[in-house]
Amino acid sequence: MRLMIAGGGGFRVPLVYRALCTGPYAGLVSELVLYDVDAARLAGIEAVLRNMPLAEGVRPRVRVSTELQESLTGTQVVFAAIRPGGTAGRVIDERVALDLGLLGQETTGAGGISYALRSIPRMLELAEAMRQHCPDAWLINFTNPAGMVTEALVPALGHRVIGICDSAGALVHRAAAAAGAPLQDGTLDGVGYFGLNHLGWLYRLAPAGRDLLPGLLTDHAALASFEEGRLFDPRVLEKLGCLPNEYLYYYYETEHATRAILQQSRTRGTSIHQQQDSLYPALPGSPNPYERWEAARLSREEGYMAEARTQGGRRDEEDLAGGGYERVALAVMRALAGGSSQGRDGTQLGSAPTRLILNVPNAPVVSAGRPAEAVTLEGEAKVAVPGLPADAVVEVPCEVTPDGAMPLAQERPGGQFLTLMQHVKEVERLTIRAVRDGDRDAALQAFAMHPLVGSAALGRQLLEGYEHAFPELKGLWK
Known part of the structure; x- marks a missing residue:
């Protein structure tokens, strides 16, 4: 291949x-x-x-x-x-964004x-x-x-x-291990997860039929053993009844995250830019380019979401690896090529299909050789995440075969989860329309509507600021 x-x-x-x-x-x-x-x-x-x-x-x-x-x-x-x-x-x-206090x-x-x-x-x-x-x-x-x-x-x-994206699958595997029921790679038995990329929630963890998530959410020691469990206040997690993707920290702790970033001596982007600016020219002539790259990679991994660890602590060794x-x-x-699932040690996992959390349209765009698992609600199409459009790309468990990735049905999200997803999805669609149609007004609406902005005046300042920094953006507009 x-x-x-x-x-x-x-x-x-x-x-x-x-x-x-x-x-x-x-x-x-x-x-x-x-x-x-x-x-x-x-x-x-x-x-x-x-x-x-x-x-x-x-x-x-x-x-x-x-x-x-x-x-x-x-x-x-x-x-x-x-x-x-x-x-x-x-x-x-x-x-x-930071210069506007966002x-x-x-x-x-x-x-x-x-x-x-x-x-x-x-x-x-x-x-x-x-x-x-x-x-x-x-x-x-x-x-x-x-x-x-x-x-x-x-x-x-x-x-x-x-x-x-690896963040959703990593959350599921870390949570399962913390609950005492680790999952094999390529399997998601009893897992319920719905969302958009960088905006999702693990709401069920029942690999053997019994949901382990409620117990995990009340076990503070188990929560403290993995990244997402440490990011969020245990009382918040218990009230939510689910485990959020790590990027939801920016929604649930917006003020804290923004303040922490502003207090850092340099932003994450600045740190990575400076690191790579000096690293890449040195690699071809280095006597040991792999070691230089690996040292830079470990430093970069350690700094990931550092704004959420203001009380100290470091990332788990498995995450740093x-x-x-x-x-x-x-x-x-491998699944698209017809290969079977394997564990991390290379052992075959039998004929079970490969299941992964992926970003795909909410309703299947191709048959995977059998009827899609789907939810049928009055007035709604058969979709993986009820309440979102059939053609919207969502992040959900999927079954992957040589025919493609089929989204698997999830429960209808509760009010606060669905409302946030619908809001952010509308922002995403406005952004896509801005590029597709050369529609500057759509871009302006996207900035203004985003729940982390929420202001027409700020939306206008953001768009103008990015247009000034990236003049090529002005070439998009008709």
């Missing part, structure tokens, strides 16, 4: 390569093509891959290219992880809208190139904001685009 990574000079690409060379995914890919518009970043990552110590497994052939057509021709699967504007753009995404975060709130306005046009160009040069290929998207970008691509690629989104992407790829 030939895999192409769009954004092949990305900092996390070595994690994908390492997973392709060792463990259950070894041998899955025969050729890996790294495509990027930045030749210098490609050279840095290529040096890391050559220098990576691998005790076992098979190294796929690696090619690097700055030519898109050449990279796509003959490709069966495309991973997309691009960042238009680079890490410098992320700094601006955060800073414009949350400055790359995927949540105003920064996420700005990021989407830059990402969606480039991803639509990639989708069109795939239709021309590899029309049967699958696109596995982790370009952020992943759910919004995936929804923008569905009209072009249909069911052949699947959005991924990495191995999140690339495992999800490769599990999807």
